[in-house]
Amino acid sequence: MILFIIISFVVFWFLLCAVKIKYFIHMMQLESYKSNKYIEWLQNQKDRLHRRNDKIYVILSIVLLVVFLLSSSAIKDKTIVFAFIISFVTIVFFVISYRTKYESKKPIVYTQRAKRLYAMTLFLVVIDFAITVFIVLLVSRNLILYFPLWAGIQSILYYFLGYYVLFANYLVKPIENKINKKFYFDASKKIKELNNIISVGITGSYGKTSTKFITATILEEKYKVLKTPDSYNTPMGISKVINNDMSDEYDIFIAELGATHIGDIDEVAVLTNPTIGLITSIGPCHLETFKSIDNIMRTKYELIERLPNDGTSIFNYDNEYVKKLADKTFKEKILYGIENIEITDIFATDIRVSETGSTFTLCINELGTIECKTKLLGKHNILNILAGCAVAKVLGLTLEQMAAGISKIESVKHRLELIDPGTGVIVIDDAFNSNPDGAKAALDVLDEFKDRRKIIVTPGMVELGEIEEEENEKFGEYISKVCDVVILVGEKRTAPIVKGFQKLKYSSENLFIVNSLDEASEILKSLTKVNDVVLFENDLPDTYSEK
Template identity: 30%
Template sequence: MKTEQLYSIFRNSAGVSTDSRTIREGEMFFSLWGANHNGNQFAAQALGKGAICAVIDDPLYETDERTILVDDCLIELQALASHHRKELKVPLLAITGTNGKTTTKELIGAVMSRIKKVHSSKGNLNNHIGVPLSILSSPADTELLIIEMGASHQGEIRTLCTIARPDYGLITNIGTAHLEGFGSFENIVKAKTELYEYLRKSNGVAIYNDRNPLLSEQIYRTVNRAVPYSAPDGTELIVEPVSYTKNLVVRLLHNKRERVISTGFFGRHNTENIRAAVAVSLFLGASIDDAAAAIEEYKPLNNRSQIMETGRNTLFCDSYNANPDSMRTAIEAFAETDSEKKVVILGDMLELGTKAHDEHLNILRLLNSLGISRVMLVGPVFKSLAGTFGYKTFHDSERLKEYLKIKPVEGAYVLVKGSRGMMMEKAYEAL
């Protein structure tokens, strides 16, 4: 079946799903292959729950006229999303980077929603499946699309740009994450700047951090049209931290209008995410008042620079993910908080390949240099290195949780951070 025919079905459907467990009546089901499953096996279940059709790529699972056989379900899903993007005819902002892309995306969405109908990627649906699903879930009255793009190998951002065709692009920063997949920092730079390459070829606009030498150099070498954070609409923008001993307070200054806002984030490093969000929003037509109000109201969720009061402790929850740069930044930010009783709980950083030993050792040395004495570490890499530092170690987060129930922490500021696969949030209920 041709993409145009699939699109006709899509326009008369309730949307698209790749999960037979959560599919809603009237949605199209795409039978995607996973690492440990064949999605075609769930086509009949999806149809039984009311799916309007099931797109399959294995003829063994054809049942009736509601099953649509294609060569490759993933390619068809991406083609359908690309076709829908053409039909939407609205501006699209693409955001990538090593750290801060989800927070920046959420902040821009919060600001721009005050003046436009915005649709943005949910959570971190930012890969070869998530980006098509985000585009396909865009309502017909959308006025601005904000799409997050992630990558763990070269070529992924290029593919996502081909599907999403961004008009504007933003790289938050470039650091050392997914080294196992990329192989080197130089390859990470090449992968992230595939967004800049696309914008150059399509005559799109890159909005960039002109205080970041690496990004400034890449902009100069790559992009035809670029807008700096420092003057997104031709007028100087200043965003600077005022206080960060608990939650972050920042000062905004633009066109002689000053705002001081108390945010829900911890750590002065989030100033750069806020600066990015304000700059992009001003460029796209929002006012400094829109930005200040939206950012002050925004409450971080999903364990991203989130402050949580439990009644026993104040948790600084940053456990959604971790890499050497974000781990270092979170620890340094936590060290600047104003509590005399600090506890740091860290989980292993995953996907670092041959750099894992050195990067975890660097984190332990940082903790030691900052004089943070009460440290708990989770995971085999930290466990293998922590002996000489005298830190408490645990095989996994479940064992950490059980320990905290027996020896509770009370009246402290507690930083919790680790890679997603370490499931560090399990410790929260014991804190």
């Protein structure tokens, strides 16, 4: 009987650990397996590190352990009683933990790396389990009679599983580095061997994903194009695309190059070997890691420095920081913009922006002008289209081919994506990774919807370093000028936005603060009516959740 109880505890304790480890590995994956970012999450998310059920389980286990040690009844009799209670408690909490589904916007992806980290974490748990049992056996000489003692200790170890994942990540890092290095080397070798493919590198603080899709659509009027999917912009993501998808059937390869630290762009530029380099923008994104705009400028310019001598650099001349980089560049360059048309090579005039799209005249020095129409929302997207046309000019497309490509461009998912579900309420989905310029552009688009009640749902902006609070306060001021109803997600994080409202005396009756997107959706169900337009601006990853 007692042996069956002990086995039951061991099985369900490990199952309980397995469920919890999955959650922590998910958080590690969302932090790109970077231990420093995960540590920051551990420090800032105490309530999610140790949830209420975890605390109850550990407290109950400690209480049972203390009562067992202080009890004066016969050791054998009390062992059976306490063993049964501890095992029952463990089984109950495993069932609760297994059936409790935490909110997840982006589910865990069971990559080989995630599986290796899972295996290493479980290995550490097994080692500590064995050490605990060995010490108790060494001291007591009877594992069965003192089962409540080591079972209680194991329950305490469960409480620190978040740190096991951190330690496991350190242990597997050399293995991952070796694997990544091979993937990177194979991809770099492959793209160089396929010398018929022209490689285009696109980087910037924001706008690079939209520009990548826009550029690909335009170039497809003449070429067979391979582009990195979604927001694949890291060495491993790009290596995967090259290794798995690239072949000599393609003419053009377009890679989005991302960075959070100095040197990151150089690494992916060496990998992709571009002959055309495009910088879309520079602004206060990832300031938590870059520390300064100067460091961001230096990092983005690594792409231009890696271009061959006969390569072509393309710059958004409307951006003050990109303009500085363009001015110091002596390689062949193309400048595009909307504001500085007298000194740019590619620009747009006669811009007419509406709630259904835009029309404009595309002007390219040496080629002429042509009328263009796009379904994309917002003036800033015309700037992204000009970037795509700059690449198209280098690759020999005609104005007619460019205009045809522009007319076929579809909005990128979660980037000012217009959704009409047929209910009379229009939704603008701009939920991907907001920044100060992008947030303002989204509100400008919302403002184009005349004679409609305007509603925004947002958690504000993140990763802006020391200026985050200031920028969110400005965001709040701008929201108060455009929106009739505001739903903020996360009371702590959106406090600066509320401060911005208060400066302009925004009506508190039209302000709702919730802790999750689900709660926001419930409010929208009862709040929205025909002819409303709802903007979803930014959707923070699960690691920022306040619930």
